[in-house]
Amino acid sequence: MPLGIRIGRVIQVAAIVVLTIGMALATGAAVRAEGPALSDARIGLHDGQTRFVLEFTQSVPYKIFTLAEPDRIVIDLPSVDWRGPKSGQAGGRGLISGYRHGLFKPGITRVVIDLAAPASVAKHFVLGAGGGAGPRVVVDLAPAARTIQSAEPEESASWAAYAAELSRTSPTETAAAPPTDSSKRIIVIDPGHGGVDPGAIGASGIYEKKVVLSFAQTLKRVLESTGRYDVVMTRDRDIFIPLRDRYQVAHSVNAGLFLSIHADSHNSSNLRGLSVYTLSDKASDREAEDLAKKENLSDVLAGTDLTGYEADVTSILISLAQQSVKQSSALFAETLVDEMKNSVQLLRNPHRFAGFAVLKSPNVPSVLIELGYLSNRSDEANLLSDAQREKMATSMVRAIDLYFDRKETLERS
Ligand SMILES: [Zn+2]
Incomplete structure (x- = not known):
């Protein structure tokens, strides 16, 4: 990573951590207050493929990518109120050995799926509310000779707008300052x-x-x-x-x-x-x-x-x-x-x-x-x-x- 970007990142992180926790919380809260809840997460098996379904109370944008060695699928969502299985209880099936979720940074909930065997994302799509279920993000995984790391994440149509809004409202510009009482x-x-x-x-x-x-x-x-x-x-x-x-x-x-x-x-x-x-x-x-x-x-x-x-x-x-x-x-x-x-x-x-x-x-x-x-x-x-x-x-x-x-x-x- 170039030094400039690295320093920028440090300042950004330190700014969030040191100075503007209140602001970050306010931003997160604002996003959450209007934001959706995740009502369920489930795994199904269809025709040799493994289907991972996230169900929400309202439709959400998402971003998905694959990481190799160890092989994982990552889904980023707006920060959601998670009412699905807890991280420790989320067991695996088919190509999925297990998954975890949590706040990745202000405004972003991340779901990390651990793969039991090499796989690729065959398709991913949104299903609208219907049949008693809320809007769903559906990811179909197919067996592969090896898991290939994504060059770029794939995003749902509204992800870019969400990410732009998040970077506009997140505190990224304030430089970190050490506490000023030098006697301590x-x-x-x-x-x-x-x-x-x-x-x-x-x-x-x-x-x-x-x-x-x-x-x-x-x-x-x-x-x-x-x-x-x-x-x-x-x-x-x-x-x-x-x-x-x-x-x-x-x-x-x-x-x-x-x-x-x-x-x-x-x-x-x-x-x-x-x-x-x-x-x-x-x-x-x-x-x-x-x-x-x-x-x-x-x-x-x-x-x-x-x-x-x-x-x-x-x-x-x-x-x-x-x-x-x-x-x-x-x-x-x-x-x-x-x-x-x-x-x-x-x-x-x-x-x-x-x-x-x-x-x-x-x-x-x-x-x-x-x-x-x-x-x-x-x-x-x-x-x-x-x-x-x-x-x-x-x-x-x-x-x-x-x-x-x-x-x-x-x-x-
Ligand atoms: Zn530890």
Whole structure:
């Protein structure tokens, strides 16, 4: 991507995130208030083809395209009130192994269909209301030798008008400004996943994206109540943010620390405890390596086209200039682990490292915190308890205070 466009994108994202959340919400609300609801989503099998049907309360424009490796079909819609099957319950049939949905950006609901076998879109069309059903978007998938990525999305007739209206009403022009009180340190909190990417799914069916957002909101409040910190969130609602845009927010506001907040799940429901990860091109262990691979899938799950920057995201090369940031990240991780053991159970070897794409900031010390395992009843209960979240956030703030003290001492000596 040319640098100009990239910077434009960063400013756009940061503007939405930092300054104009209110405006973005207002825009989203305006679109939603007049907008349609999705009443059902279903899969049918006809003559060797797999039919995917989205039914609405009123007709909607849409955009559709295919992505390969992994093979997916993506359908973008105006932001709709989703009353169909929930992401975790949407099973597959025929050529479809499953599908997810969620807010992709303000004004856009995205549906990502995972393919069970290579396929092509044989046809897609709109069916008007009739026979007791509302207007429908119908997509017929046919088996193919391999899935071929779309060069261009295909759009329904009214999509262009919707997209033009959206870009006119969305806040894209306002530049991001870091908080202005220079006596305070800036911490960026990054609640993992969001929108079309639910993250891990808990023992009770709760989504990681929701749990980590509530924790992040608690941590923000506790941090700001000290009077020493300003907090910027990469997202403050259920919306997808690409991994790269997350750490670029930290860069654009000149943050002192970047905390990516997650909660894991595991096949073994006995496994529990908090762990902290820093960036490394060589993983500390096999589990950390697998976890990084899983967390790095976020953009793929959301149906983002990675052509052109996949190599950048997946290859982690630490330059000399990044060494001091790497050391600061490790110092914070150690301080955090030491402090957190007072308020939560820790995983064994709680500070680990691997190639997490979201930790790639070259100039902001960054850690990824797995608060615990949603697959474990005790960890899940703790994360759903206001009192426990408060206790964990308080320990985290103490670690942040200590870290900045230690760093200053080191820099003076
Ligand atoms: Zn996660």
